[in-house]
Amino acid sequence: MAATHAEWTKLWSVRSTWWCLGSAVVLMAGQAGLTAISESTDLPASRIAVDGVFYLVQFVVLALAALFVAGEYATGSIRSTLQWVPVRRRVLVAKCAVLAPTLFVLGVVLAALAIAVSVPLLNDRVPDTSIGEAVRTALAAGAYCALLGMFTVGVSVALRSVAGALTVTFLLLLVAPLLLGGMGLVAALDYLPGIAGVNVMLGEGEPSPLSGNPVPYNEFAGIGVLAGWVVAALAAGDAVLRRRDA
Amino acid sequence: MITLRSLTKRYGAKTVVDDLTFDVEPGTVTGFLGPNGAGKSTTMRMVLGLDHPTSGLALVGGRPYAELPHPLRQVGALLDAKALHPGRTAEKNLLAMARSNDIPDRRVGELLEQVGLTEAARKRTGAFSLGMSQRLGIAGALLGDPKVLMFDEPVNGLDPDGVLWVRGLMRSLAAEGRTVLVSSHLMSEMQLTADRLVVIGKGRLLADAPIEEFIANNSVSAVHVRLPDAGDRRVLAERLRRDGAEVELPSDGELVVRDMPVERVGDAAHALGVRLHGLSPRTASLEQAYLELTASAVEYGVSERALGV
Ligand SMILES: Nc1ncnc2c1ncn2[C@@H]1O[C@H](COP(=O)(O)OP(=O)(O)OP(=O)(O)O)[C@@H](O)[C@H]1O
Numbered sequence: 001m002a003a004t005h006a007e008w009t010k011l012w013s014v015r016s017t018w019w020c021l022g023s024a025v026v027l028m029a030g031q032a033g034l035t036a037i038s039e040s041t042d043l044p045a046s047r048i049a050v051d052g053v054f055y056l057v058q059f060v061v062l063a064l065a066a067l068f069v070a071g072e073y074a075t076g077s078i079r080s081t082l083q084w085v086p087v088r089r090r091v092l093v094a095k096c097a098v099l100a101p102t103l104f105v106l107g108v109v110l111a112a113l114a115i116a117v118s119v120p121l122l123n124d125r126v127p128d129t130s131i132g133e134a135v136r137t138a139l140a141a142g143a144y145c146a147l148l149g150m151f152t153v154g155v156s157v158a159l160r161s162v163a164g165a166l167t168v169t170f171l172l173l174l175v176a177p178l179l180l181g182g183m184g185l186v187a188a189l190d191y192l193p194g195i196a197g198v199n200v201m202l203g204e205g206e207p208s209p210l211s212g213n214p215v216p217y218n219e220f221a222g223i224g225v226l227a228g229w230v231v232a233a234l235a236a237g238d239a240v241l242r243r244r245d246a
Numbered sequence: 247m248i249t250l251r252s253l254t255k256r257y258g259a260k261t262v263v264d265d266l267t268f269d270v271e272p273g274t275v276t277g278f279l280g281p282n283g284a285g286k287s288t289t290m291r292m293v294l295g296l297d298h299p300t301s302g303l304a305l306v307g308g309r310p311y312a313e314l315p316h317p318l319r320q321v322g323a324l325l326d327a328k329a330l331h332p333g334r335t336a337e338k339n340l341l342a343m344a345r346s347n348d349i350p351d352r353r354v355g356e357l358l359e360q361v362g363l364t365e366a367a368r369k370r371t372g373a374f375s376l377g378m379s380q381r382l383g384i385a386g387a388l389l390g391d392p393k394v395l396m397f398d399e400p401v402n403g404l405d406p407d408g409v410l411w412v413r414g415l416m417r418s419l420a421a422e423g424r425t426v427l428v429s430s431h432l433m434s435e436m437q438l439t440a441d442r443l444v445v446i447g448k449g450r451l452l453a454d455a456p457i458e459e460f461i462a463n464n465s466v467s468a469v470h471v472r473l474p475d476a477g478d479r480r481v482l483a484e485r486l487r488r489d490g491a492e493v494e495l496p497s498d499g500e501l502v503v504r505d506m507p508v509e510r511v512g513d514a515a516h517a518l519g520v521r522l523h524g525l526s527p528r529t530a531s532l533e534q535a536y537l538e539l540t541a542s543a544v545e546y547g548v549s550e551r552a553l554g555v
């Protein structure tokens with residue numbers, strides 16, 4: 001608990017956190033508004049929210065988590081962190097305990113924001129988004145942001161560098177789908193973290209704009225896929241953190 | 247109390263801390279001395295569990311640092327004053343530190359006051375001078391009111407007032423019965439604050455003794471003789487050597503005699519009838535004793551040493 005309290009204090013006492021959150025709000029509202037206004041759009045409000053998370057918000061989540069965790073290696077403050085909390089796994093848990101709820105709220109609020117901004121602007125050809133669908137999408141966006149944040153915590157600690165952590169997560173989120181798609185491994189796409197996140201937000205059976213296929217599993221299975229990536233990344237981070245000198 | 251037992255750290259093939267065994271006792275200031283690269287900081291990092299020893303033990307109060315329940319309330323340390331997020335204010339930094347170990351928030355204000363940083367509390371530490379960072383680091387070390395304290399070159403970057411303040415602080419912490427380990431590469435600094443000295447060179451223990459004992463064991467004294475005639479110089483040198491002294495001929499017209507009191511050197515000169523222009527006893531300072539002790543263990547030193555003895 002004490003370690004989490006300290007990490008909470010640390011998260012909110014640097015400007016980068018506020019910059020990340022502020023820019024996420026502006027980006028999300030801006031892209032939702034612009035998409036909804038366009039005459040040619042046929043995306044319902046909930047889909048506009050999903051696109052906003054995948055193309056904009058998730059990169060803010062990456063930046064926030066990588067700065068918060070891998071950034072400590074750049075500033076040298078990791079040595080202070082480990083001096084204060086020498087049980088290293090506790091540091092990893094505290095980082096997750098602070099980021100996960102923060103990012104969950106961020107995802108929920110931003111998805112709700114995107115829906116709220118786009119609904120009044122959409123033309124009448126576009127199908128309505130029910131309250132239930134809006135809530136489901138928002139919760140799913142929150143879950144994806146929280147899980148992606150924890151995944152980045154693991155990668156950051158394993159690689160000990162902001163640039164390294166961003167490169168690896170970018171590759172996994174954006175390049176890996178293209179590569180696998182190019183090799184014809186379309187069925188595997190749904191198990192990559194970025195696609196799984198979109199699948200969770202879309203819901204089972206919906207056609208995925210990324211793989212072209214209907215989403216093959218329900219939200220909980222999708223969260224399970226993401227959780228698998230989180231566990232793998234945190235296990236790698238934990239192994240590195242335990243062994244290496246600070 | 248800090249206990250090191252055969253503590254060893256290797257980086258690849260290089261042994262940086264080599265089989266160190268010593269205790270740091272409560273109620274005293276222990277000076278931890280060694281030339282650049284001797285392994286002082288590495289040793290302290292191992293005590294804090296930041297670096298893993300290759301072998302051996304580093305214990306605080308009989309336990310590894312990582313097993314202490316609220317480590318900051320038992321061990322305070324200033325290692326690297328710049329190991330902070332530059333964008334966080336001094337106050338928030340100490341606040342996070344306090345919360346990490348369930349130390350009451352009010353300690354933050356008290357400590358900032360004590361180290362003279364109240365004015366700079368809301369300033370980001372990236373804008374701090376080295377001296378201010380050092381003060382903040384000392385505030386952090388004292389935050390949990392710990393029984394054991396470690397300072398790695400605490401006076402680094404401090405102004406003369408700050409240096410005096412740190413010396414006084416070390417003395418008063420020890421007087422309160424705390425265990426204080428302070429590293430430095432300056433003997434003159436340690437002479438003023440330490441009760442006990444631990445000297446290392448190239449990672450190896452060179453001396454571990456109370457400061458008086460260190461002075462007694464290590465201060466070499468010598469007699470300088472000036473004489474105008476080269477023949478006389480040779481004769482006198484020969485005679486003194488036969489009587490058991492160690493004699494050097496550093497330059498023309500000069501002799502340096504060790505292991506013999508000045509009276510006996512004078513008597514010998516008189517007995518031989520040689521003409522002297524000078525005869526003076528000189529005692530090496532502690533600084534010189536230290537230089538002599540570590541001379542063979544200087545990592546990044548100049549190869550020639552110029553000792554005034
Ligand atoms: N991570 C590392 N990898 C390789 N070598 C290292 C590492 N850290 C320290 N060293 C080496 O270990 C030796 C001891 O360094 P250390 O910083 O402990 O010395 P020191 O006694 O504190 O010196 P100074 O008085 O300059 O602070 C040095 O030769 C240094 O180059």
Ligand SMILES: [Mg+2]
Pocket residue numbers: 286287288398
């Ligand atoms: Mg050092």
